[in-house]
Amino acid sequence: MTSIIETKDLIRDFKKTRAVDGLTLSIALGELFGLVGPDGAGKTTTLRLLAGLLDVSEGDASVLGYDLKEKAESIKPHVGYMAQQFSLYGELSVMENLQFFAELFDVTPKDMAERTERLLTFAGLTEFKKRRAVNLSGGMQKKLALACTLIHEPEILLLDEPTTGVDPISRREFWNILTELHLQGTTIIVSTPYMDEADRCSRVGLMYAGKLVECDSPKNIREKLEGDVIEIQPEDWQKALKTVAGLSGVREAQTYGESIHLLVDSGKRRLPEIERVLKKEKLAYRSIRIAPARMEEAFISLIRKLEA
Amino acid sequence: MLRLHSAQVSLRHIWAVTRKEFNHIVRDRSTLILVLFTPTLVLLLMAYALTVDLKNIPIAVLDFDCSQTSQAFIQQITAGQDLDIYAYATSMEEINTMLMRGQIKAAVIIAPGFASDLQALKGIPLQVIIDGTEPESGNFAVEHILQRAEEFIDDALTKQLRAQGISIDSLQALNLRVQTWYNPDLKPRNALIPGLISMVLGFPALSVALTLAHEREHGTLEQLLATPIGRAELLLGKIIPYIIVGLINVIIIPFLSISWFHISLNGSFLLFFGLSAIFMFAVLSMGMVVGVFMRTQAAALALSFLVIFFPGFFLTGIFFPLASMPEEARLEAMGLPGTHYAIITRGIFLPGVGMDVLWPYAVMMLGLGVVFTALAALFFRKKLG
Numbered sequence: 001m002t003s004i005i006e007t008k009d010l011i012r013d014f015k016k017t018r019a020v021d022g023l024t025l026s027i028a029l030g031e032l033f034g035l036v037g038p039d040g041a042g043k044t045t046t047l048r049l050l051a052g053l054l055d056v057s058e059g060d061a062s063v064l065g066y067d068l069k070e071k072a073e074s075i076k077p078h079v080g081y082m083a084q085q086f087s088l089y090g091e092l093s094v095m096e097n098l099q100f101f102a103e104l105f106d107v108t109p110k111d112m113a114e115r116t117e118r119l120l121t122f123a124g125l126t127e128f129k130k131r132r133a134v135n136l137s138g139g140m141q142k143k144l145a146l147a148c149t150l151i152h153e154p155e156i157l158l159l160d161e162p163t164t165g166v167d168p169i170s171r172r173e174f175w176n177i178l179t180e181l182h183l184q185g186t187t188i189i190v191s192t193p194y195m196d197e198a199d200r201c202s203r204v205g206l207m208y209a210g211k212l213v214e215c216d217s218p219k220n221i222r223e224k225l226e227g228d229v230i231e232i233q234p235e236d237w238q239k240a241l242k243t244v245a246g247l248s249g250v251r252e253a254q255t256y257g258e259s260i261h262l263l264v265d266s267g268k269r270r271l272p273e274i275e276r277v278l279k280k281e282k283l284a285y286r287s288i289r290i291a292p293a294r295m296e297e298a299f300i301s302l303i304r305k306l307e308a
Numbered sequence: 309m310l311r312l313h314s315a316q317v318s319l320r321h322i323w324a325v326t327r328k329e330f331n332h333i334v335r336d337r338s339t340l341i342l343v344l345f346t347p348t349l350v351l352l353l354m355a356y357a358l359t360v361d362l363k364n365i366p367i368a369v370l371d372f373d374c375s376q377t378s379q380a381f382i383q384q385i386t387a388g389q390d391l392d393i394y395a396y397a398t399s400m401e402e403i404n405t406m407l408m409r410g411q412i413k414a415a416v417i418i419a420p421g422f423a424s425d426l427q428a429l430k431g432i433p434l435q436v437i438i439d440g441t442e443p444e445s446g447n448f449a450v451e452h453i454l455q456r457a458e459e460f461i462d463d464a465l466t467k468q469l470r471a472q473g474i475s476i477d478s479l480q481a482l483n484l485r486v487q488t489w490y491n492p493d494l495k496p497r498n499a500l501i502p503g504l505i506s507m508v509l510g511f512p513a514l515s516v517a518l519t520l521a522h523e524r525e526h527g528t529l530e531q532l533l534a535t536p537i538g539r540a541e542l543l544l545g546k547i548i549p550y551i552i553v554g555l556i557n558v559i560i561i562p563f564l565s566i567s568w569f570h571i572s573l574n575g576s577f578l579l580f581f582g583l584s585a586i587f588m589f590a591v592l593s594m595g596m597v598v599g600v601f602m603r604t605q606a607a608a609l610a611l612s613f614l615v616i617f618f619p620g621f622f623l624t625g626i627f628f629p630l631a632s633m634p635e636e637a638r639l640e641a642m643g644l645p646g647t648h649y650a651i652i653t654r655g656i657f658l659p660g661v662g663m664d665v666l667w668p669y670a671v672m673m674l675g676l677g678v679v680f681t682a683l684a685a686l687f688f689r690k691k692l693g
Contacts, residue, residue, distance in 0.1 A: 014693065051534050053692045073536065073690070081534035087527040089328060091335040096328075103324035104535040132335075148531070 002029050004156065004187055005050060009059035012045050019045035021210030022059065027189065032182040034201030034218075035191040038303060041207040043191040044084060047160045050189065051081035063156065077105060080149035084160040086141050090134030094125055094144055097133055098151055105152035112151075119147040122177060139170030146177065157181065159190040163197065175200060195295035206299065208306050218295060225298040227251065228267030230274065231291040232260045235284040243281050244274055252301060261291070263301055317544075321537050325545025329519070333549060343515050343550070347508035347557045348564060354504050355569060365445050366394035368406050368415045377423035381432075385416065385456040391449060407439055414438045414449035426464055432457065501571050502657040503626035505561050506650040509584065510620060512554040513595030514612050519546050520599040520688075521608045533690045540685045543596055547681075551588045558584040574660025583652050583670055590645035590673045591616075593680030600688045620646045648672045 052072030438446030
């Protein structure tokens with residue numbers, strides 16, 4: 001596998017903080033790489049560095065073989081970058097935004113006509129092409145922003161939380177588009193706060209305090225979770241939560257709607273113990289079982305371990 | 309081919325930015341109103357505020373003589389619109405009260421024996437009291453009264469001499485005439501307005517100074533910097549629409565000055581238009597230099613006032629003559645496009661001079677424009693944060 005993005009001990013300092021602290025990362029051609037981590041972990045700074053929008057403070061980084069310190073401008077025609085917040089021109093129409101970026105990326109007029117049509121269909125924006133971007137819904141704005149970053153058919157896509165603040169249906173549509181692009185061979189790096197989205201990536205990097213603390217396939221990350229998850233559906237989850245949270249062997253207690261997920265050191269050993277306590281306390285429950293760990297539990301447990 | 313930052317300048321890139329920026333100006337109504345009408349508004353405001361023609365100054369008259377002659381004299385000094393009689397006082401105390409209350413700006417006291425003294429050619433016993441807290445009005449009143457009094461005495465003298473059979477022509481001893489060129493009635497407006505025109509036409513520089521910070525604050529700069537656009541392309545593309553809007557003002561403002569203030573344009577309008585285009589380029593590039601350094605619109609606004617507007621006000625020779633400035637200030641003034649443009653505007657409006665006189669100023673403006681653009685492109689970095 002050829003790697004097209006390489007960073008080594010990459011550091012980016014701001015006045016008072018070190019946003020990226022010794023990041024070493026290698027991304028191969030055609031990967032769909034998910035960047036996860038709590039707020040302030042350095043995801044946005046990493047993506048901006050890779051897009052050539054910030055100066056490298058220390059360390060090395062290259063994209064498509066171009067050194068980011070020397071040739072940041074050379075990578076721009078090959079990269080599609082989508083900022084976290086809406087950053088298109090509100091007073092321009094959907095079509096005018098697409099044309100604007102097409103012209104700046106030197107797309108020929110012939111290609112431009114063909115691609116705008118295709119991207120508008122792709123993003124479901126054909127009937128809104130004359131509408132000003134400021135008057136689009138949040139989800140449509142995100143899709144337009146993606147369409148604008150795709151207009152020059154970039155080899156690398158850098159997407160900073162592209163689905164934050166988007167309704168679930170638009171979110172699914174968005175990911176269908178990303179999957180399609182991934183299948184066509186585009187290398188995609190996407191940061192996301194949603195663990196179900198991280199699960200759809202070919203590889204996930206977990207950032208914490210400017211460092212890459214974990215980098216593996218979603219399956220391997222899930223398996224790195226030490227212990228098991230016990231899922232309980234109690235009648236009164238508030239009382240049940242108080243009772244089970246402090247039991248020995250329980251590392252974490254999280255609620256999902258009316259069910260409780262307990263992260264325990266050993267499922268087989270703790271399940272009978274917990275059942276016994278619940279019965280003793282006369283707390284009724286509909287079901288209790290050992291459940292497969294999800295990305296979310298793995299993520300939270302990893303972060304807790306780092307914070308401790 | 310112009311090469312900057314090892315990238316060729318693409319006209320398509322510039323044109324894309326120009327169109328986008330133009331759409332922004334036209335579609336955002338407040339921006340449109342700001343750039344189109346601020347110069348007009350400021351011109352009207354300043355032209356009126358700075359050239360108040362004094363008239364209808366209230367005065368009081370205290371006539372101790374109460375003769376036909378003194379009545380005729382009062383009529384003479386209050387003819388026209390310059391002075392208005394607020395009251396006929398009967399005592400000095402009354403005059404004192406009216407002055408204290410600010411009801412009158414001056415008082416004329418005609419002493420007893422006014423008519424007989426005039427008759428005897430002894431001059432006239434006349435006292436004028438003015439309110440020193442407002443010297444402009446008071447001085448104006450004194451000048452006016454003195455002038456009218458001289459006329460009055462002249463008339464009286466002439467009549468008496470005629471009555472004695474002496475020809476008036478033989479009395480012409482001295483004939484001093486002052487000739488004022490270009491602004492024959494010495495109306496302050498005629499001289500001031502061309503200067504003001506040169507100042508208000510520089511206003512779009514403010515909008516240019518704000519445009520980069522505006523994009524930074526709205527987050528659009530982030531997406532823009534991720535494109536391969538060249539620095540000079542971006543800056544030029546942003547300046548051009550404001551040059552166009554500025555040139556619309558170059559038509560509106562002289563039209564307004566001619567039709568509203570009755571200023572005459574003695575030189576060629578085409579020359580004025582052409583040199584104004586060069587001025588736009590220079591002053592907007594200057595605005596861009598400010599914009600490149602400031603991160604927020606508020607900061608860009610503050611710096612624009614500091615480096616563009618206040619020097620434009622005090623150093624360009626519009627209000628204070630360049631010749632009376634210290635050497636350093638004059639040198640600084642030379643670095644402002646407005647200084648050269650003020651000379652050009654006055655030159656074309658008043659004496660109506662042409663390119664044979666104005667070319668050095670045009671060259672200076674062009675040079676400053678190129679220097680400012682180069683500075684802006686040099687210091688502008690395609691980076692966030």
